[in-house]
Amino acid sequence: xTTTVNAYGAISATDPLEPMTIxxxxxxxxxxxxxxxxxxxCHSDIHTLRGEWGEIAYPQVVGHEIVGHVAAVGSEVTxxxxxxxxxxxxxxxxxxxxxxxxxxxxVYCLKGNIQTYxxxxxxxxxxQGGYSQATVIDERFVLSVPEALPLEKVAPLLCAGVTxxxxxxxxxxxxxxxxxxxxMGGLGHVGxxxxxxxxxxxxxxxxxxxxxxxxxxxxxDHYFATExxxxxxxxxxxxxxxxxxxxxxxxxDAYVDLLAVDGTLVLLGAPTDAxxxxxxxxxxxxxxxxxxxxxxxxxxxxxxxxCAQHDVLxxxxxxxxxxxxxxxxxxxxxxxxxxxxxxxxxxG
Ligand code: NAP
Ligand code: ZN
Numbered sequence: 001x002t003t004t005v006n007a008y009g010a011i012s013a014t015d016p017l018e019p020m021t022i023x024x025x026x027x028x029x030x031x032x033x034x035x036x037x038x039x040x041x042c043h044s045d046i047h048t049l050r051g052e053w054g055e056i057a058y059p060q061v062v063g064h065e066i067v068g069h070v071a072a073v074g075s076e077v078t079x080x081x082x083x084x085x086x087x088x089x090x091x092x093x094x095x096x097x098x099x100x101x102x103x104x105x106x107v108y109c110l111k112g113n114i115q116t117y118x119x120x121x122x123x124x125x126x127x128q129g130g131y132s133q134a135t136v137i138d139e140r141f142v143l144s145v146p147e148a149l150p151l152e153k154v155a156p157l158l159c160a161g162v163t164x165x166x167x168x169x170x171x172x173x174x175x176x177x178x179x180x181x182x183x184m185g186g187l188g189h190v191g192x193x194x195x196x197x198x199x200x201x202x203x204x205x206x207x208x209x210x211x212x213x214x215x216x217x218x219x220x221d222h223y224f225a226t227e228x229x230x231x232x233x234x235x236x237x238x239x240x241x242x243x244x245x246x247x248x249x250x251x252x253d254a255y256v257d258l259l260a261v262d263g264t265l266v267l268l269g270a271p272t273d274a275x276x277x278x279x280x281x282x283x284x285x286x287x288x289x290x291x292x293x294x295x296x297x298x299x300x301x302x303x304x305x306x307c308a309q310h311d312v313l314x315x316x317x318x319x320x321x322x323x324x325x326x327x328x329x330x331x332x333x334x335x336x337x338x339x340x341x342x343x344x345x346x347x348g
Contacts, residue, residue: 007132009061040065063130104298146308166295249273
């Protein structure tokens, strides 16, 4: 038995998204039924639906920035109760046994986790994401949303928020560290707010200065244009941590020059282009290049609590389901300020 819910998804890599219905499974003992209130639009949704990260099965509903209320719980659920304000991010399952899962780092589950959409669920079905009225998720992957956070702003924290929070924490961003963030879109702008709240000195490296006033208002101490060669000439060996949130291929070699001794360039943005870096640039300053995937459940809950405590909220634009295709175009054109959030009431 399943329950049919309204959703918005794609039937191919090239068709626009359209209204559709999907099935949600009946509650297993540890499942939570969530009535979705809002779903954020992440650039990963677009990469996935358009087949930019490889072939997927259609029809597919995406969305991994999900917030809502608990509508029902399975017989053995202890973590949540009906009425709770909850969220779901990029993962909705993992083996629960390996050393990464034991640490709360389900995102790095050694057996491979279950992605909230376009993943293979325990029953072999393809997971369908949050652009829908309701979803069913294992309680381990359901986060508690603090009362202090307004629900219509929270959704982007479930992916964009933790994707920036986890590396900032892992690489010890804080007072006395210089953090640069490349790209000020959905991920980047939350990163600016988080890094500032953590006490780091924050620089935005954006293509132009068009969003400079916003960046400074979000807490950046400096804002430079990467289209200006002076940015690279003037800031050699300066930053302890550089986080790339860029969705397209960039000249990573040029950014390595901006890393201080022992500095790390962390790739968060996920274009498929291979990167090319000059080894001596790493050797000479003991620099590193790393990648980081959103974050485990421990970090995600910690991030939500941190945002409530420090009043960190994404800048959002609320849209209806019928606006999703136009919103996708605006995301691809970097014309989003700074995250679209879909009102789930409009799924019908
Ligand atoms: P977004 O809102 O579109 O932001 C991307 C930013 O990248 C843009 O605002 C723009 O910043 C910059 N940019 C875009 N095209 C560029 C180009 N051709 N050259 C240089 N800069 C360019 O996207 P998002 O939702 O923040 O996601 C960003 C990337 O992170 C995507 O690839 C997404 O799939 C990935 N992602 C990864 C994880 C993870 O777990 N690691 C999680 C979520 C998302 P400026 O206008 O300021 O230059
Ligand atoms: Zn995402």
